[in-house]
Amino acid sequence: MNNGQPSPEPIIHIRNLRKTYDSGKVSVEALRGIDLDVPKGEFLAIIGPSGSGKSTLFHIVGGLTPPTSGEVVVAGRNLSHVGDAGRTELRAKHVSFVFQKFNLLPNLTARDNIRTALSIAGLPTDPFDAEFENVLELLGVRQRLDHKPSEMSGGEQQRVAIARALATKPTILLADEPTGNLDSRNSLAVLELLKDLNERFHQTILMITHNSDAAAFGHRIMHMNDGQISEV
Amino acid sequence: MAAKNNGDSLILKLVWENIRFRPVRTLLSILLIAVPVTLILMLIGLSRGVLEDSGRRTQGIGADIVFRAPSSSLISFNGASLSSKLVDLLGQEPHVTLATGVVNQPVAGGIDTITGLDIQAFNRMSGGFVFVEGHSFEKADDILIDAYYASQVHAKAGGSINVLNRPWHVAGIVEPGKLSHLFVQLPVLQELIGATGKVSQIYLKLDSPDNLKTVTDALKAKFDGYPIYSMRELLSLLSVDNIPVLKTFINVIIGIGVVIGFSVVSLSMYMAVLQRTREIGILKSLGASKGFIMAIILAEAFAMGLGGTILGIAFSFATRSIMHVFVPASLPQAIVVSWWPIAGSVAMGAALLGALYPGMLAVRQDPIEALAYE
Numbered sequence: 001m002n003n004g005q006p007s008p009e010p011i012i013h014i015r016n017l018r019k020t021y022d023s024g025k026v027s028v029e030a031l032r033g034i035d036l037d038v039p040k041g042e043f044l045a046i047i048g049p050s051g052s053g054k055s056t057l058f059h060i061v062g063g064l065t066p067p068t069s070g071e072v073v074v075a076g077r078n079l080s081h082v083g084d085a086g087r088t089e090l091r092a093k094h095v096s097f098v099f100q101k102f103n104l105l106p107n108l109t110a111r112d113n114i115r116t117a118l119s120i121a122g123l124p125t126d127p128f129d130a131e132f133e134n135v136l137e138l139l140g141v142r143q144r145l146d147h148k149p150s151e152m153s154g155g156e157q158q159r160v161a162i163a164r165a166l167a168t169k170p171t172i173l174l175a176d177e178p179t180g181n182l183d184s185r186n187s188l189a190v191l192e193l194l195k196d197l198n199e200r201f202h203q204t205i206l207m208i209t210h211n212s213d214a215a216a217f218g219h220r221i222m223h224m225n226d227g228q229i230s231e232v
Numbered sequence: 233m234a235a236k237n238n239g240d241s242l243i244l245k246l247v248w249e250n251i252r253f254r255p256v257r258t259l260l261s262i263l264l265i266a267v268p269v270t271l272i273l274m275l276i277g278l279s280r281g282v283l284e285d286s287g288r289r290t291q292g293i294g295a296d297i298v299f300r301a302p303s304s305s306l307i308s309f310n311g312a313s314l315s316s317k318l319v320d321l322l323g324q325e326p327h328v329t330l331a332t333g334v335v336n337q338p339v340a341g342g343i344d345t346i347t348g349l350d351i352q353a354f355n356r357m358s359g360g361f362v363f364v365e366g367h368s369f370e371k372a373d374d375i376l377i378d379a380y381y382a383s384q385v386h387a388k389a390g391g392s393i394n395v396l397n398r399p400w401h402v403a404g405i406v407e408p409g410k411l412s413h414l415f416v417q418l419p420v421l422q423e424l425i426g427a428t429g430k431v432s433q434i435y436l437k438l439d440s441p442d443n444l445k446t447v448t449d450a451l452k453a454k455f456d457g458y459p460i461y462s463m464r465e466l467l468s469l470l471s472v473d474n475i476p477v478l479k480t481f482i483n484v485i486i487g488i489g490v491v492i493g494f495s496v497v498s499l500s501m502y503m504a505v506l507q508r509t510r511e512i513g514i515l516k517s518l519g520a521s522k523g524f525i526m527a528i529i530l531a532e533a534f535a536m537g538l539g540g541t542i543l544g545i546a547f548s549f550a551t552r553s554i555m556h557v558f559v560p561a562s563l564p565q566a567i568v569v570s571w572w573p574i575a576g577s578v579a580m581g582a583a584l585l586g587a588l589y590p591g592m593l594a595v596r597q598d599p600i601e602a603l604a605y606e
Contacts, residue, residue, distance in 0.1 A: 064517065064599045085521070092519025103514045103603065107249035112242065117518050119242045164518075 011171060011204050012038035012061060017070035019056050019227075030056040032227040034070070040171075043198040043205045045218030053227040054208050055176065061206065062095050062174045063087035075171040092121045095172050096165035100180035102157040104149040110160040111145040114167045121168040132167055138200075139163050139193060155186030162193065166203070173197075175207040179214055191217045243524075247531045254507070261500040262539035265579050268489025269544020272575040274551045274565065275485050279478050281566035283470040291463060292410035294358040295435035296444055298466050299451065300459040304433075312336075312427035319434055325451065327443040330357050333431030335421050339395050339414065344381070344562050346395060347412035348421025357437050358410055365389035366404030369417050375400035376415040378408040380561035396424060413561040486578055493540070493582025497533050501590035504532065512594050513602025522595040529591035530584060537583030541576035 017034040020027050031053045038044055046054045059065045061074055066087070072079040075094040077086065096117075097103075104113050115125040128136070136142045139159045149157050158178060165173055175194065179187035195217050197203045207218060215221045223231040251258045290298070299322060301313040312335045323331035332353035336345045351369055354360075361368070364379050366389030375395065377387060382405045387393050391402045395414060406415075422428045438447055444462050451460045461469070473479065505512070515525060552565040 059600055062517075088516075088519055088521050090519075091517060092521075097517050099517075099603070103510075103517065105246070105511055105514055107253045107511075108246065112245060115242055116246070116515075120515070120519050120521075120524060125242065 010037040011040040011075060012036065012206075013071070013073040014061075015071040017057070017060065017072055018068050019053075019060060019065075020068045030227055031060075031067075034227075034229060036222070036229065038172075038204065038206065040204055041198070041202040042220065043195065043218045044207070045215035045221045046206065046208050046224060047210070047212060047215045047221055048224035048230075049210075052224040054224045056227075057224070058174055058176055058206065058208055061172070062097055063090040093168065094170055095174060096168060096170035098158070098161050098165050098173065098175040098178045100177035102149070102154070102161045102181070104157055104161055104164070106149050109146050109148050110141060110152070110163070113149075113160065114145075114164045117164045117167050123168060128167075135166050135197070135201075136163055138196065153186075154182055155189060158182060158186070158190055159193070162190070162197075166197065166201075172204045172206065175205060177208055177210065179209070179211070187214065243527055243531060246528055247535060250504070250508070250528075250532060251535060254504070257500060257503065258536065258539075261496055261536050262543055264496040265493050265536060265540025265583060266543035266547055268485075268492045268582070269541050269575045269579050270547040270551065271485055272482075272489050272578060273544060273548035273568065273571060275482055276568050276571045276575075277548060277552060277565040278555075278563055279482065280568050281564040284566055285564045287467045287470045288409055289411050291467060292358060293354070293435055294437065296438045296441065296463055297436040297448060297451070298461050298463065299434040299436060299455070300461075301432070302457045302459070304459060312422065312425070312430035312432045314431050314434060316429050316431055319431065322434055322436055322451075325436075325447065327439050327447050328436050329439050330437040331434055332357055333418070333434045334411065335418060335425070335427060335430070336412070336432045337396065337421060337425050344414065345412050346375075346414040346416060346421065348416050348418040349411070350418045354411075357435060361404070361406035361410065364405045364407060366402065369403060371401065371403075372417065372420050373399070373401050374403035374416070376404045376406055377402060378406050378410075378413045378561065380408045381413040384559055384561045398424075408561070489575075489578050490582045490585075493537070493579050494586040497536060497583040497586030498589060499586075500536065501529060501533055501587045502593070505529070505590045505594045508594075509597065509602050509605040512597050513599050513605065516597070516599035517603060525594050526591045529587050529594055533583045533587030534580065537580040538576075540583070541572075541579045544575060544579065545572055 014034055014036040017031050018029065019031040020029050034057060046057065048054045056065075060067050060072055060079065063074070063079060064087070067080055070080065074090060077090055077094070079087065079090070082090070104110070105116065108116065114128070118125045133142075136145070139162060141156065141159050141163055144152055144156055144160065149160070152160065158181075162178075178194070179190050182190060191214055194205055194207065198205050205218075207214070209215050220232060222229055299314075299318070301311070304311070314333065316333055319331050319333040322328060330353065332350050335348035337348070338344070339346050361376065368376070375393065377393070382388070385393055387402050387405070389402055389405050392399050393402055394400070400416070422430065436447075438444060448460060448462055512525060549567065552567060555563045555565050
């Protein structure tokens with residue numbers, strides 16, 4: 001725990017990051033030379049219009065896709081040099097995602113969704129540890145653990161998704177439009193939760209958003225346009 | 233309480249919930265996997281059942297030795313190429329107390345056999361038929377049928393049935409278990425099939441079972457080239473392994489079973505992978521390895537293979553019951569428990585093979601595209 005301020009140690013270090021998608025004869029340069037350092041414990045909001053490259057940056061940092069060139073070091077791993085297995089391990093143990101569409105496994109209860117993440121990370125699945133029980137309490141989902149996603153509201157599903165993401169105690173939490181599918185009341189609740197988690201548990205958070213009000217919850221706001229950082 | 237990682241049980245739970253989530257697809261897949269299992273078990277059961285039934289009936293005559301024509305096949309008793317004079321000749325051999333020849337002729341497309349017999353000699357050798365209805369032969373067109381055949385063709389004593397393209401008067405219905413299902417008098421059948429003075433095989437009764445080897449050896453030495461079997465030897469030869477045509481046929485059916493199982497599971501799992509593209513993307517975003525995702529696909533295929541095997545075994549009982557009701561004489565089906573694991577292995581193997589390609593597709597899915605899948 002700390003006072004909620006980021007430490008100077010960068011947990012994400014990016015230099016001259018480029019990403020090009022080839023679709024047939026056409027090449028699309030989604031990222032065009034990104035430089036970025038994110039200190040441990042920072043809550044960074046990334047804002048920008050559709051097609052600005054913020055999702056691509058998010059996917060590269062989260063190990064969902066490799067960079068085309070440049071240096072990307074996440075939690076001590078240089079993603080320019082690791083293969084698919086290395087990125088899989090990064091996702092299992094160091095990075096967690098919260099998506100706009102919640103992305104809970106629909107056939108499983110909230111508890112089993114969380115257990116699945118723990119199991120994949122090679123962590124104990126039963127029982128949940130005391131610290132995580134506190135997180136569940138904070139998120140207000142303890143009473144919903146034995147319900148399936150279809151039995152929960154959008155706000156509840158997103159809080160369970162956040163719980164699942166935090167269960168493995170990731171180094172970095174990546175939130176992609178986490179309030180995009182929620183009404184204003186639930187949006188505010190989720191944003192306050194993220195801020196609270198950042199402040200209480202020193203959780204590093206990168207959040208993508210279209211919404212400048214939501215972005216204001218971060219320590220820093222990074223604007224992206226045409227695959228480049230336009231303003232920090 | 234110590235914390236533990238229940239990874240394996242979670243995979244099983246995930247598989248179980250996946251199966252439950254799409255019950256119609258699962259049931260159809262299991263049903264289709266059950267088809268080859270049923271086919272294999274039914275075919276093996278029929279082969280074993282027919283052979284065992286044939287063995288029981290052969291044993292039912294009470295003979296000690298069977299003397300057959302050269303180049304006659306083990307399961308085919310039709311054709312009459314032995315001279316009737318051999319019956320008398322063999323009857324005069326040392327230790328032989330009784331010899332009787334019979335003629336066998338296939339009927340109903342070869343599924344059943346009608347036997348022409350010398351009723352007096354047959355009665356002395358076997359102790360005679362036990363009549364359920366009616367009486368023994370009185371006229372040339374009299375036929376005796378066993379209770380199974382009577383049930384199969386809905387015949388009663390005093391009625392009429394058509395066999396070998398001619399009507400016969402059902403003189404009596406006898407208990408099953410002796411030689412054949414249909415019987416007529418030897419000279420009548422010989423004349424009908426143009427085999428006057430010929431028999432298909434000759435049964436010999438000895439004065440004592442202790443002399444079996446002596447007599448068999450003596451006959452083999454004297455009648456070189458003639459298949460001469462002790463009854464025990466003949467019964468032991470009546471197995472699927474000793475009949476090459478049957479073995480080949482069974483192998484073909486097993487091959488078809490593998491192809492069906494493979495295709496069904498492959499298609500089913502391919503559909504499942506398509507339907508679960510987003511879920512696979514979610515698992516990948518959680519850091520699931522290729523092995524984890526492949527394990528889920530294979531575990532589901534295994535479960536369907538197991539379900540298909542159990543259902544196939546249940547269906548083999550059903551086919552036995554159906555055949556016992558409709559064709560108890562012609563197609564007796566045995567339940568061959570020793571073949572359950574073999575049929576199950578075929579279904580499981582095919583299911584797992586069929587799941588490999590869809591599994592590879594799932595493993596190779598791009599997580600970003602999978603997560604964007606609607």
